[in-house]
Amino acid sequence: MLSLKNAMVKTRFGNIVLIVAIAAVAVLSVSPGKVLSKPYCERLYDSARKDYYSLLESERKQRFHDSWEKVIDKFSRIADKYPQCSRTPDAIFNVGILYRKLYRKSWLKSDLETAKSTFLELQKKYPKSKLADDALLNAAEILEELGDKESAYLKYSDLVKKYPDGDMAQKARTKLKYLAAYAPKPKPVRTTRTKTGTARVTDVKYWSNPEYSRVVVYAKGKISYEKHLLKRDPTLGKPPRMYIDIKGTIPPSLCKPIPIGDGLLQQARVGQYDKSTVRLVLDIESMGDHRVFTMENPSRLIVDVMGKGGQVSGSGTMAGTGLGTGASPLPLAQQLGLGVKTIVLDPGHGGRDPGAIGPKGLKEKNVTLAVARMVKPKLEATGYKVLLTRDRDVYVELDERTAFANRKYADIFISIHTNASRSRRARGVETYFLGVARDRESSETALLENAISEQTLADLEKILLDLTRTSNLKQSSLLAESIQENLFNGLSGKHKSVKNHGVKQASFYVLIGAQMPAVLVETSFISHPTEEKLLRSSKYQDLISESIYNGIIHYIDKLAKVATREKPS
Secondary structure (H helix, E strand, C coil): CHHHHHHHHHHHHHHHHHHHHHHHHHHHHCCHHHHCCCCHHHHHHHHHHHHHHHHHCCHHHHCCHHHHHHHHHHHHHHHHHCCCCCCHHHHHHHHHHHHHHHHHHHCCHHHHHHHHHHHHHHHHHCCCCCCHHHHHHHHHHHHHHCCCHHHHHHHHHHHHHHCCCCCCHHHHHHHHHHCHHHCCCCCCCCCCCCCCCCEEEEEEEEEEECCEEEEEEEEECCCCEEEEEECCECCCCECCEEEEEEEEECCHHHCCCEECCCCCEEEEEEEEEECCEEEEEEEECCCCEEEEEEECCCEEEEEEEECCCCCCCCCCCCCCCCCCCCCCCCCHHHHCCCCCCEEEEEECCECCECCCECCCCCEHHHHHHHHHHHHHHHHHHCCCEEEECCCCCCCCCHHHHHHHHHHCCCCEEEEEEEECCCCCCCCCEEEEEECCCCCHHHHHHHHHHHCCCHHHHHHHHHHHHHHCCCHHHHHHHHHHHHHHHHHHHHHHCCCCCCCEEEEEEECCHHHCCCCCCEEEEEEEECCCHHHHHHHHCHHHHHHHHHHHHHHHHHHHHHHHHHHHHHCCC
16 A cells, blocks of 8 residues: 555646646747747737726726826827837827817817827828828818818828728728819919908898898808998988998899889998909898898808898997887887787798708608698698798798798798707707807707808807897797797607607807797707608608797797786786
């Protein structure tokens, strides 16, 4: 027994020695670099990547700016300490991507600017990296998003020149075609003095009734203008006048007096005042208030003139003009929306303007017209006169739509639209009344519906600051609340996935100058595949129309009850 036990011990010892010997041989046969595994900088990169994926998988982490900064710092330290590391270009690229994603959460322009700078730094420091063309493409896209399309064009062009065979070159070429209008203009051979900010006037139109006039001057090119008011001149027999000087030119065929004679304006005269100035003169018979502003797509100057019983600004006066003692408040019945007789429905877009287009090709202009046609008979059956700004597939300018409602003495104006977003996950309903946007989503909706740039929207919002005290805004907000509540309840009752985005304010051209409670309804997201499918359905369209109808009726009924309670006994 003892000898057998000793033999077993020896055998075990021999096995242990053999295993150690094999391990030693294995260690000696491996190169020193592999024994130490990856370089330290690459291990740091792998660690940062794990944190990167963890961040993107956690909605909770993404809510906090410092969660993003912690991951960004990890990648940044690699770039700072190990510039020669094979993973450094990847680390810098990830910093840019993270800042770009962070911008979608923070909406801080500084985050987007940092992303752009990071991508440009990568391309400059590591021009031969496989990510250099990707970085340049990202930088160009950010410039385009920031509204600097000229610089974006140059960056796309730079990408094609430096990386013609790269996998991003084709995308850049496509963008160059899209942004062709922003290509640098060739320098003229002769050096001649040119005047900037000039426009070519192409047409003059007006819409009016005894209480409201709108005069519109259309042009090609950006409009720059100066407004002046002149008192009545009895010695010369001149009426009060408003004249507006526009930097530009006008064809002789348009230089004829335009008789208006609506009780507010006697006539409009337009002509070439000097070589670089077009002058619009409005001979005034009676005016309580007015507003002058510009729009784009197409470029045009708009003059709204109100009678002495109404106002278009918060001031309600025209101090120092001698053109009236100021606009009085609207009558109580009109403020409360009582005696509603005429309702104008505005099917958004139309004709050459399709509006937003869904993933499967559904056009907004067709949905809005179908819904408006369904709302019209419902309201008419209740006893209201209902007018459409368009009853077929035709193009109508935004300023013409509001002018139409004013000219027809409408008591309520409702512009019907479908929403769209760059995110295919966005869905739901929302209703707007006129004002300055309070969030990024509202601004993007206004940009889309107005077909303008962010800079133009900023200019427009400055114009609208004087609207915050007008009587119609309060009623517009109440109308919006009633329609939104009924629209959401009506749709969600049968479609549980519908989301309620509530009532919002934004700067919509189509609502500017409305003399009655006016709202814009975004009925669903045509950009969402499921909601596009619903919007294509006549049943869903009728459900929308029934909900809008209920919203209008509830609004009128509620105000009638308020007026009854407040009526003196």
